[in-house]
Amino acid sequence: MNNMVDEKAQSLGILQVDFSGADTVVTTANRKMRKQIERAYEREVKHERVNYIPGPRYASDGKGARRKFNLRGSLKIFGRKQRITTFTMAAAYPFTASSTHGVPGACIGVDEEGGGAFYFDPWELYAAGIIKGMSAVVLGSVGMGKSTCVKSTTSRLVLSGRKATVMSDKKGEWDIVAAYLGGNTITVGAGSETRINVLDEGNRPSYDTKKRPMTDKKWAKTVATRRLTLLRALAEILEERRLSSAEIKALSFGLRQAVAVAEGQGRVPIIPDFIEAIASPDFEALGSKNDSPKVRQAFETLYDTFTRLIDGDLEGMFDGESTVTFDANAPIVTFNTQSLDDLPEEARKIAFACIQSWAEAAITSGDFGKRLVIYEEGSEVLNDPGSLRRMVSQWKLARAYGIFNILVLHKLGDLDLAGDAGSKTRADAYSLLGDSAVRIVYHQESDQKALAKETLGLTEREWQRVTNFKTGQGLWKLSNDSFVVRNTMTAPEVPIFNTDQKIKTAA
Ligand SMILES: Nc1ncnc2c1ncn2[C@@H]1O[C@H](COP(=O)(O)OP(=O)(O)O)[C@@H](O)[C@H]1O
Ligand SMILES: [Mg+2]
Numbered sequence: 001m002n003n004m005v006d007e008k009a010q011s012l013g014i015l016q017v018d019f020s021g022a023d024t025v026v027t028t029a030n031r032k033m034r035k036q037i038e039r040a041y042e043r044e045v046k047h048e049r050v051n052y053i054p055g056p057r058y059a060s061d062g063k064g065a066r067r068k069f070n071l072r073g074s075l076k077i078f079g080r081k082q083r084i085t086t087f088t089m090a091a092a093y094p095f096t097a098s099s100t101h102g103v104p105g106a107c108i109g110v111d112e113e114g115g116g117a118f119y120f121d122p123w124e125l126y127a128a129g130i131i132k133g134m135s136a137v138v139l140g141s142v143g144m145g146k147s148t149c150v151k152s153t154t155s156r157l158v159l160s161g162r163k164a165t166v167m168s169d170k171k172g173e174w175d176i177v178a179a180y181l182g183g184n185t186i187t188v189g190a191g192s193e194t195r196i197n198v199l200d201e202g203n204r205p206s207y208d209t210k211k212r213p214m215t216d217k218k219w220a221k222t223v224a225t226r227r228l229t230l231l232r233a234l235a236e237i238l239e240e241r242r243l244s245s246a247e248i249k250a251l252s253f254g255l256r257q258a259v260a261v262a263e264g265q266g267r268v269p270i271i272p273d274f275i276e277a278i279a280s281p282d283f284e285a286l287g288s289k290n291d292s293p294k295v296r297q298a299f300e301t302l303y304d305t306f307t308r309l310i311d312g313d314l315e316g317m318f319d320g321e322s323t324v325t326f327d328a329n330a331p332i333v334t335f336n337t338q339s340l341d342d343l344p345e346e347a348r349k350i351a352f353a354c355i356q357s358w359a360e361a362a363i364t365s366g367d368f369g370k371r372l373v374i375y376e377e378g379s380e381v382l383n384d385p386g387s388l389r390r391m392v393s394q395w396k397l398a399r400a401y402g403i404f405n406i407l408v409l410h411k412l413g414d415l416d417l418a419g420d421a422g423s424k425t426r427a428d429a430y431s432l433l434g435d436s437a438v439r440i441v442y443h444q445e446s447d448q449k450a451l452a453k454e455t456l457g458l459t460e461r462e463w464q465r466v467t468n469f470k471t472g473q474g475l476w477k478l479s480n481d482s483f484v485v486r487n488t489m490t491a492p493e494v495p496i497f498n499t500d501q502k503i504k505t506a507a
Pocket of ligand 2: 146147148
């Protein structure tokens with residue numbers, strides 16, 4: 001296709017699309033989209049007809065204005081009398097002020113109650129004081145369009161300069177989206193050569209959460225805490241219980257020893273270093289104060305626990321130096337975790353904890369621009385206390401590092417997957433929802449009514465709308481305001497966002 005069009009479009013800041021690894025669907029979509037850009041450019045920019053007046057303006061015979069009091073009277077407009085829909089316009093020129101809340105953002109779709117298009121950009125909304133926090137929860141029954149909504153929001157924000165990370169893509173449905181946006185997919189699991197070193201330092205931010213310069217000392221502490229938190233979470237998944245204080249002491253000592261050994265050899269520590277350290281701890285260095293039979297026993301228990309990590313189902317995935325890097329400058333990075341689906345639940349939880357921790361280490365930094373972080377399988381996060389705990393603490397850092405988190409859940413009842421009633425874990429799960437500044441509610445089954453009204457603060461009228469929603473419709477609650485939005489897709493986006501089987505097999 002014509003390169004000139006690309007240059008023209010790009011000089012206008014319309015779209016920049018690099019289709020690495022394109023397959024047939026992407027190529028077709030690519031062609032369609034370029035055509036669309038070309039047409040949008042021809043009609044709306046070249047002829048300076050960006051002020052489109054909606055409604056039937058011309059008689060069908062093409063001879064002048066139909067409406068008597070048309071502002072243009074009977075004058076004919078030169079050029080081809082064709083129109084672009086406001087939506088196509090908005091998708092081609094993503095950052096435009098909204099007719100609804102007046103804050104610029106990416107066009108998501110049609111505001112069905114207010115009229116006009118609905119725009120969304122969390123950072124702009126936060127700056128305008130419309131939302132009070134930096135996280136969203138998307139709720140909705142299967143097949144009602146949650147993923148489509150998240151994909152379209154993400155794509156359009158990424159095309160206007162934001163970044164994105166998809167923490168776990170169980171269905172592999174984001175690969176094509178990442179390719180479309182010129183980003184990367186990291187495939188983890190059996191059959192993949194990819195290995196992730198969970199003890200990697202991550203990207204050191206230039207400032208801390210209080211906007212003070214990140215010193216060496218502070219950074220060392222941050223890294224040590226993150227590593228310890230992860231190892232503790234892994235041990236707790238494997239042991240199915242909370243660790244004792246002697247075990248935590250042993251864990252922390254083993255980690256310090258492993259780091260010292262690796263650094264002495266001028267390389268990054270890996271899990272086998274840690275296992276070696278707890279297999280033969282240096283009791284002298286541990287000090288007589290800490291050298292109790294309880295601590296000695298703890299080392300033995302931990303050794304048994306962690307050898308299961310490198311010998312079992314996850315062998316080769318997390319137990320050596322990383323074979324991939326997380327490119328924090330890429331527009332989007334997604335983790336395809338499709339092949340983890342066949343693993344036992346315990347192994348899946350561990351894998352997810354490792355990926356989450358590794359990715360967080362790379363993105364908790366304000367140096368790479370504003371970023372959406374998407375948890376597609378929210379229920380898996382809620383199902384694991386360690387993962388939930390990490391998430392709660394990570395969400396607290398979100399604003400300082402320019403991160404906007406999106407958690408996708410099927411139903412509110414999923415919150416009760418977390419821990420026992422009354423437990424700290426359950427409270428954490430509810431706090432994730434309670435703290436979410438944006439709530440996007442797709443169709444819900446009627447049995448969710450009480451919970452929805454109570455935890456989401458939906459009014460009776462809003463609830464009535466939610467139960468009658470069709471695919472693609474959602475209620476967007478932005479702090480106190482709520483909007484009924486029909487998420488729209490442009491023709492080229494359909495094959496990229498669609499999860500329908502027929503399209504999948506064509507891909
Ligand atoms: N806004 C929309 N407009 C048209 N069709 C849609 C829309 N959202 C979803 N769909 C259709 O519904 C299917 C399922 O959507 P999906 O986003 O995967 O649902 P969920 O993630 O909630 O299970 C999509 O493949 C698509 O065919
Ligand atoms: Mg989905």
